[in-house]
Amino acid sequence: MSTARNRVADADDPQPTEKLTIAQAVRDAMADEMDRDPSVVVLGEDVGVDGGVFRATDGLIERFGSERVIDTPLAESAIIGMSVGMAATGMRPVAEIQFMGFVYPAVNQLLGHASRMRNRTRGRMTLPMVIRMPFGGGIHPPEHHSESYESMFLNSPGIKVVVPSNPYDAKGLLTAAIRDEDPVLFMEPKRIYRAFRAEVPTGPYTVPIGKASVDHEGDDVTLISWGAMVRVCHDAAELMAREDVSVEVLDLRTLNPLDRETMLASVEKTGRAVVVHEAPRSNGFGGEIAALIGEHLLLQLEAPVLRVAGFDVIFPAAKNEHLYLPNRDRIAAAIRKTLNF
Amino acid sequence: MSTARNRVADADDPQPTEKLTIAQAVRDAMADEMDRDPSVVVLGEDVGVDGGVFRATDGLIERFGSERVIDTPLAESAIIGMSVGMAATGMRPVAEIQFMGFVYPAVNQLLGHASRMRNRTRGRMTLPMVIRMPFGGGIHPPEHHSESYESMFLNSPGIKVVVPSNPYDAKGLLTAAIRDEDPVLFMEPKRIYRAFRAEVPTGPYTVPIGKASVDHEGDDVTLISWGAMVRVCHDAAELMAREDVSVEVLDLRTLNPLDRETMLASVEKTGRAVVVHEAPRSNGFGGEIAALIGEHLLLQLEAPVLRVAGFDVIFPAAKNEHLYLPNRDRIAAAIRKTLNF
Amino acid sequence: MPRTQIYNAVTERLEILDPAGIVDEELMPDLDGDRIRGIYSDMVRMRAMDEKALKLQRQGRMGTWPPIKGQEAIQAGVAHAMEDGDWLLPAFREHGIMLLRGVPGHLIYAYWAGDERGSSFPEGVRVFPVAVPVGSQWQHGTGVGLSLKLRGEKAVAVTLGGDGSTSEGDFHEAMNCAGVFQSNSVFVIQNNQWAISIPLHQQTAAKTLAQKAHAYGIPGIQVDGNDIFAVYSVTREALDRARNGGGPTLIEAVTYRLGDHTTADDASRYREDKEVTEWEGRDPILRLRRFLEARGLWDEEQEQEQQAAAQAWVDEQVAALEAMPPQDPSDIFSHMYADLPPHLAEQMAEVIEEVGS
Amino acid sequence: MPRTQIYNAVTERLEILDPAGIVDEELMPDLDGDRIRGIYSDMVRMRAMDEKALKLQRQGRMGTWPPIKGQEAIQAGVAHAMEDGDWLLPAFREHGIMLLRGVPGHLIYAYWAGDERGSSFPEGVRVFPVAVPVGSQWQHGTGVGLSLKLRGEKAVAVTLGGDGSTSEGDFHEAMNCAGVFQSNSVFVIQNNQWAISIPLHQQTAAKTLAQKAHAYGIPGIQVDGNDIFAVYSVTREALDRARNGGGPTLIEAVTYRLGDHTTADDASRYREDKEVTEWEGRDPILRLRRFLEARGLWDEEQEQEQQAAAQAWVDEQVAALEAMPPQDPSDIFSHMYADLPPHLAEQMAEVIEEVGS
Numbered sequence A, B: 001m002s003t004a005r006n007r008v009a010d011a012d013d014p015q016p017t018e019k020l021t022i023a024q025a026v027r028d029a030m031a032d033e034m035d036r037d038p039s040v041v042v043l044g045e046d047v048g049v050d051g052g053v054f055r056a057t058d059g060l061i062e063r064f065g066s067e068r069v070i071d072t073p074l075a076e077s078a079i080i081g082m083s084v085g086m087a088a089t090g091m092r093p094v095a096e097i098q099f100m101g102f103v104y105p106a107v108n109q110l111l112g113h114a115s116r117m118r119n120r121t122r123g124r125m126t127l128p129m130v131i132r133m134p135f136g137g138g139i140h141p142p143e144h145h146s147e148s149y150e151s152m153f154l155n156s157p158g159i160k161v162v163v164p165s166n167p168y169d170a171k172g173l174l175t176a177a178i179r180d181e182d183p184v185l186f187m188e189p190k191r192i193y194r195a196f197r198a199e200v201p202t203g204p205y206t207v208p209i210g211k212a213s214v215d216h217e218g219d220d221v222t223l224i225s226w227g228a229m230v231r232v233c234h235d236a237a238e239l240m241a242r243e244d245v246s247v248e249v250l251d252l253r254t255l256n257p258l259d260r261e262t263m264l265a266s267v268e269k270t271g272r273a274v275v276v277h278e279a280p281r282s283n284g285f286g287g288e289i290a291a292l293i294g295e296h297l298l299l300q301l302e303a304p305v306l307r308v309a310g311f312d313v314i315f316p317a318a319k320n321e322h323l324y325l326p327n328r329d330r331i332a333a334a335i336r337k338t339l340n341f
Numbered sequence C, D: 001m002p003r004t005q006i007y008n009a010v011t012e013r014l015e016i017l018d019p020a021g022i023v024d025e026e027l028m029p030d031l032d033g034d035r036i037r038g039i040y041s042d043m044v045r046m047r048a049m050d051e052k053a054l055k056l057q058r059q060g061r062m063g064t065w066p067p068i069k070g071q072e073a074i075q076a077g078v079a080h081a082m083e084d085g086d087w088l089l090p091a092f093r094e095h096g097i098m099l100l101r102g103v104p105g106h107l108i109y110a111y112w113a114g115d116e117r118g119s120s121f122p123e124g125v126r127v128f129p130v131a132v133p134v135g136s137q138w139q140h141g142t143g144v145g146l147s148l149k150l151r152g153e154k155a156v157a158v159t160l161g162g163d164g165s166t167s168e169g170d171f172h173e174a175m176n177c178a179g180v181f182q183s184n185s186v187f188v189i190q191n192n193q194w195a196i197s198i199p200l201h202q203q204t205a206a207k208t209l210a211q212k213a214h215a216y217g218i219p220g221i222q223v224d225g226n227d228i229f230a231v232y233s234v235t236r237e238a239l240d241r242a243r244n245g246g247g248p249t250l251i252e253a254v255t256y257r258l259g260d261h262t263t264a265d266d267a268s269r270y271r272e273d274k275e276v277t278e279w280e281g282r283d284p285i286l287r288l289r290r291f292l293e294a295r296g297l298w299d300e301e302q303e304q305e306q307q308a309a310a311q312a313w314v315d316e317q318v319a320a321l322e323a324m325p326p327q328d329p330s331d332i333f334s335h336m337y338a339d340l341p342p343h344l345a346e347q348m349a350e351v352i353e354e355v356g357s
């Protein structure tokens, strides 16, 4: 489904690959980096003995011990606050927040400290730390387990925001994130943690942060998305192909820093854009994207940039999730609307 | 400077007025409502004996006693969390967060509970509560005292966001906020707390939440703004008038729910828009505004919607504040750019 | 001028009913046979509700369910100590006490089946909705307690939460503010020894959770949470104190989570069966039954009847759950604000156009 | 089975040097005359730095300044107890100890004059920057202490904060996690009795702040914070313990904020002059001077010299401050990330075009 075009492996030689889910790819990235670099530690609620509620840290404690795979008390602010202290003094913490719906208590440490330390100290203190968190809907859980809060981290500079949509990118981007000298918020699309497998190189490699991927080329309209929505966009593209509409599917992969160049080039080519995300529509990151496109390509646009997003409501409980989440048909309808503008 | 057009007073009769600063208007709104309604209480750090670090609660404790003007421990999450409990059981708390830069620890209670309780209980429990906080730059303080975090509350529905720009609106909007049945985040532009006085009716009156104000009519371009930036926009409009450019100045006053109608009508008329805000540019609320305008008025736009905003950096310490904050000349430059597009 | 002692921190524990069903008569609270039988049947009903939910979940008729098995004595004891005007603020593993405080069983089921109407309790039921973000409800309990105090209501806010939740900053702020404001609050920790896979000793280095009260200048006490009489007694005492202006209390009730964390969890990954078996021997329901039997207040026949009644009640709740009319799609919009703002009206129209109303 | 005591612990207070300058010889730490004179001059230097900052502020040459007057014994005592590899994590009223741990005076001034370069300490200085969001640094202190432990460094993270900061959730999480992980951490509360206008008894109902340690299963102790010897002793003991794997300690040092909260505050709005005057009588510097004089280790001439030296040093710092080259406008962009992303490069270019570089 994805081209390897934008993916850069460490080694020049073709590496052996294996078929992995996103959850396994995430785990392997951590395992490989812990192997390479003794300063990498993993911490969070239930990441140790339990192996993580989504098994994304499965087996790590057996392999690296409880000093490097640290089960923490139930305290999100401490998970990030301790990581700040550790990252500032020579370690590379990979912290897990169990669900993005529980990141709120950690916001003060994330946006008050993690994102500011380099700037505050004029580069004296840097914080190489990763904050992993599953996000998004589609698994029918109780409230607070389906949220997509990326927008709140994108008006607050100093923290990179990365979102893979497939196993290859998950491993490569997480590896890049762990090696990054700055804090990286790493959002994992929990709905597709185990939905499918794809070929992933067995050794370490990186996918560069800050580069979008043109997953599927097309001429008539650009679909811009990230995370679990990318697959839904592919479904929509397929559907539209049957109507002879050629859809370009763009997987942003990194939301900050945004790969404007790739995005604007695509929309300049197609003249139409639809942004798809799970977060509520108003002031979601889709607004920023539409604003940028409008600013740079006003005269090239054949139709308004449309947004297919969550509604401006609290993420509904399981029974009404389907009403909320963007789906193939909503995306297709938006595409048709831009075509008939 | 502002027309009274959009302002609705409780009484039909012309009321006596007095000249007040924004800080005084805010205090008077609280005092009047506490007088009217015994369930209104004020709480926060230093709001009692000290009268608030900006004197916005000056004299309230003397008048209403320490049971209704409550000095709290230094705990923002508790200030909001206790308010949730109080509001759900018959009181109308007006909570103060000392600076918007210190709202982060309260985010979990604000967005995890305050904004959700009505929806969660299908309307059984409602939370009539106000969260006041000074925001924005321009007073040369240490870090974390100049922030404008509105964007993070605008992708998370269930909480109204209100921002006055002058004493009349400050009193009328705060009165409306206290009487509102839902949580209202009330952002006070600290830079102009005491910068000027304006005529304000002595008794209680409301300015409706959700209505923007066309502060100054114009034909060539619409400036869209809120808070302390509104005055800077007026300065820019004046400057441009000398170049024979007719600028319409829109004070949004409420960011959620947004008065799209007024906003779109204005831009439809002028064909050009510049949004001005203090928060960083990327994913600031200006993006949402530009996106909405692009979505609804693509064919009417004579130029791209431009944003004059803070840069995507941590709000600088005092010495570099001037580099960061939007100013008259930057706004004027953006206006010229839209005119010469 | 040597080191002087400036504070003496003592924390006590209360037990009344032992695992064999024998009580310390001197400490027995004033509850007559009928009342105790009533408490027992409440506990049996809780267990039946819980077991049925697990079954429903396996059948795909229920969402994620956090079982309360083993924690019935706390929930019954606290509920029975409470009075009419008192407020209950649950965490998420409080189905039993919610039931006893007036939340209809089928609504509890509805909530966990993924239907927000489950938190739409009948008028007059003084119960907060389930709090999913762990630890945040402690703050509301302080706020409600303060509200009751300021308004002069002789009522108390009773907040429950887990051992894990005591590690969150919100727990601390809530206790500290309750101490400062002397709010009408009682805080009950259901210490079931586990927070998902994290055992208590990895949650805190404190020997007990009750001793955390020393940090806030409020009374704290530990109680055997599988001992219905001890739970009832300490709660009653704390409620009386709070009701009469004496301020808040922190109660640690020591129990055990006999089941998995939720139906999405597999506890065998992280804990020994042996530990579970040991605690099964301290089952709070069995213990009360032994007491009742020893007193001649209960026999096998009554037990059969009670079990059947509980089953019948549970079946009614399931029937009521499944008879709930489907939600209207507009429901996801209509409770956001007192009035529907234009942008939501627009979005609501989109959905209705798509799926019908 | 009555109520049993399950926790019984005490909180102690240490005093060595009384306000008249008389010490308890048995408790005196092992510090020779030179060392004590050195400590005294450090405290004099702190006072001079503070007074000068207030003057600069009135002249418009300094931003908002939080004075440390009255808190010099804590800052000198803790600094002198620390060793080379130890980390310091300050709140925002820690200019004195930051100085002693290697932060150049002119950088401390620069920070409060509104210049981020003030937090750009020289290589090797193990000091965190000022933490403005109250209470958040406690968490970093646990993290650094854990980092030191995991990496096997025989060093300790020493975190300071105010009495007000103990009400924040972050304080709680940090102490609790330090207890669980037995991190190499020492936590020192500068209890100066006020948090802006809020006096301690409105901050917590706990009788002491030291007793909060009971909540975390870690040692806690109170010390007279105006008594340099007591502060030194308890800190030394705590550091030795942490350094040798014995885990964290919470120290409450009781002192008084003799000045306004900051130069933006007017403390006369909320507190009595009488209280201030009373505490002026317990001035930590005066107290140490009395001790030195009584021992024949100090005389008026030395005092004059010391004051002059402190003034000279302060003047140097001011000169260095004012000699700092202006910041380049690009500086607000260049420290956001290791590499400048394209959108920031664009914004930087806008500013440079506007104001020149």
Ligand SMILES: Cc1ncc(C[n+]2csc(CCOP(=O)(O)OP(=O)(O)O)c2C)c(N)n1
Binding pocket: A045, A074, A076, A098, A102, A105, C093, C132, C133, C134, C135, C161, C162, C163, C164, C165, C166, C192, C194, C195, C196, C257, C261
């Ligand atoms: C703030 C927050 N963090 C994490 C979670 C995920 N989570 C749900 S329950 C739970 C454990 C709770 O433990 P405890 O407080 O002891 O309650 P128990 O489950 O034992 O009843 C966790 C980590 C959450 N719901 N909220």
Ligand SMILES: Cc1ncc(C[n+]2csc(CCOP(=O)(O)OP(=O)(O)O)c2C)c(N)n1
Binding pocket: B045, B074, B076, B098, B102, B105, D093, D132, D133, D134, D135, D161, D162, D163, D164, D165, D166, D192, D193, D194, D195, D196, D257, D261
């Ligand atoms: C999270 C947060 N809330 C509020 C403030 C505003 N504020 C700055 S200092 C202060 C009082 C601090 O009191 P304390 O911890 O006792 O330290 P002290 O000022 O006495 O040194 C307050 C409320 C802040 N900086 N951070």
Ligand SMILES: [Mg+2]
Binding pocket: C162, C163, C164, C190, C191, C192, C193, C194, C195, C196
């Ligand atoms: Mg538990």
Ligand SMILES: [Mg+2]
Binding pocket: D162, D163, D164, D190, D191, D192, D193, D194, D195, D196
């Ligand atoms: Mg203080």
